[in-house]
Amino acid sequence: MARDQIVYDKKYDVIVCGGGTSGVAAAIAAARAGASTLLVERVGSLGGQLCFSGPPGFAFAHLFNPLGEQDAGGIIEEIHSRMLKEGHALPHLKPEHRLEAGYTFSYVDPDWFSITIFQMMEEAGVELLLHSLVVDVTKEEEKVTGIVVENTNGTVVIEGKIVIDCTGEGDIAVRAGAPYEYVDRNTVQPHTISFTMDGVDWEELMDWIHQNPDQLVWFEHTLPHWSDERKEEAHQKALEFYKTCKDPAMFGEMMGFIDFHKMGLETGEWHEFSGVGFFITPREGGHLQAHMQHSSQVPFVLTDDAWDLTKGEIECRRQNAIAIKFFRKYIPGFKNAYLTRMCPEMRLREGRRIMGDYRLTRDDVAEGKEFGDVIGKSHFKAGAHHTVDKNTIAQVEKVCPKDGGSYDIPYRCLVPQKAENLLVAGKHVSTDRDAYLRYLHQTMITGQAAGVAGALCSKKGVSPRELEGDVSELQKILKEQGAILDGTH
Template sequence: MNKQYDVVIVGGGPAGINAAIAAGRMNVTVLLVERYGFLGGMSTAAMVYPWMTFHDYKGRQVIKGIAEEIVGRLQEQGASPGHLRDTIGFVRTVTPYKQEEYKLLALEMAKEAGVDILLHSFVDEVKVSGNSIESIVLSTKSGRMTIEGKTFIDCTGDGDLCHLAGAKMQVGRVDDGLTQPMTMKFRMNGVDLDAVKKYMIDHPDEFYSKSLIEEIKSGVHPLTVVQGFYPQWKKAGLPINRDHVLFFTGPGEDEVLINCSRVQGYDGTKAEDLTKAEFEGRKQVFMLAEFFKEYVPGFEKAGIASIAPQIGVRETRRILGEYVLTAEDVTNGTKFEDRIAMSAYPIDIHDPKKDYVTFAEVGGDGTFDIPYRCLLPKEIENVLAAGRCISTTHEAFATTRLTPSAMATGQAAGTAASIAVKEGVRPKDINISSLQKILKDNDVILD
């Protein structure tokens, strides 16, 4: 491994993986740094499953590129069925996948692109000269290590790199700084999904109003997502601040991913808060498992198959960029001249204090653009952000935080960083048209 690179990417989640592959394919030297012993970020460490959504409500695919290539290769391995209809009707599609296969595939694709990878490494210091990062210092098992780079990309999710470099950051809501709650996800197996489907067909009024009950009954679409069991949840009276059950089927035939825990009031950038959240989240998991076995038809013989290695963190820091994407941009379906990605996921805010979710649909033609300026922190000139920590408001963040969007902004950032290195300019000074042409040629920007 070298100690000097053209592009240094911190964070090996969906954004970092796609950024690294994109940059490597541009024939520059690339290092991808990840704190865990595997890649995948929240998709693997927190078992965020499935990926949603690659399509708008009409079924038009709006996110492709390396993200779609990953889905295709997982399909070839039998590790994903591809894009399936969301059977609660919240979005158009969901994309199930097997996380262990994804961990390996991400490593393989990065290696194929010529990327150097350093796992078990945590960035704890950033050395800045003027308005540029000169190097980062990693804490590793073999001691501290200094890595120099020409251009850096923050794919940490929490904006750690930009924060340590002194960039201005935003956290949570404007009025109180509170962030969306965390969730400890877990899998249960031994689930009789036929019994679940039968109950849904017999009691449609107990489920989310947009649920595709008739399509499930006719077999047009396989059951992928269940939201409801409202009476059972109310009767149980669990001390968890939500009002319904939510779970996703697969990848095993008798397996589901439970997304029901809600851990509120903690700051995902503080070790003390994360420690408390992990403890509370795991207590909720066992409480929920007992609830499912006792109250939910089809779960009578089910048990816990696995619990996420870490709690899922929805929201922490975001950069204050050259442009801040707003809720109005989403609800108006705004188009930008410097767009580098598209999304069709609605605003989906899990309230930091209460038991409800605030929802707002994407306006216009059902998609909105993410502009390049959202990847550019104002103060630091040789760094880009991708994934969760791009420049948005708290409200707009509730859509851009989703995995397919993170993959798309990651590929855009990796491509832009490589162009900046080759042209010897700051990322903010690259030719946007040249960037967009490459992204169009690689199916990231779609007409």
């Protein structure tokens, strides 16, 4: 029997659906811009992938383009600076062999990240509603007027002037009638469950690496436009780094273990869906842990199908159990290592993309395109799709912005078609598949912009689509909040 709807007695300027990386940035930004803001999250934690289902602060790994220019700032940089000061983050580490990779190891402690986010919510005056699932919107024709929430109280209707979909999968935008694109089950990128191990004998591991530097691979060791000579030069710099570096934190990641991986596949002690390796997570007091992000890779799982998601959760844990045993048995330094953290749900790499008033494309990325309605920047390559060995879909050729620079993200990507008073932020903003803005720094950039835009629309009494006519005030506030909208190549 359906439950009666309860109409909540408070109306908000901005309602943010989802408390992941995009949602927390959106809520903080909206509240700071003067909007009464409600953030609704289905679990009891904030931070999404960054604190409980994904990599250890991976959002902070792409704040600088290959020219060394910082192109991601605002709330994401504020969080990193705050956590670094408190001893819960690594600095922007830039080993020589990666100076032009547009990739740093500015990782954070995922548990302290969650604590930091809760503190910032309270400081900004964001109202939270946790353990609550947004299941629908209320509408007047195409105009969204609020949300419908299911929680222990019942079915609750909450009114809002502007609703921001930060669910990661575009669930709310779809329910509001916005069009979207998605791939099929055979093409979708694989998903993973990360886990962390402690008790690593780092001295033993480093001794082995110094003696076997060719057994590691540099995860993103070259840029697509580099010549063969330049690639070889980078490779030699990486080998020298592996042979001489004394501090494992400087590595950021340790990937490859080539001969061990090959042996494991031959003996059946390693599964065939991923390589061997891990990222390095900072913990209090200079302590380090090994964070396995790619040890499970599950293909053929659609994020809009709960049956698929269930199968993926089961398979990820099966693969992780294999990986844990393998690391303990074979990888130097891991003999006495133990599991400290198994993330409670899959990191979903690919879902719907909600079609907006502009669709960012692969060509835009390659060109390093600039837009008059820029709300943020990125340099992350297009076509960087994960695959697994069993997935026979060919790798798409990756392209980076020309000359190692950055490209603009336009505001119109956040404004969904066929829905009013609605914004989207996070990995489901409007792009083609290759330009997919799924990386966590990108989700926080679009989240902050959506939050400020929502606050402005509420204040001015206009729709997000009407705001497209003049984004100057939006850009001004974003810059005041530290966002980077210009000044890069």
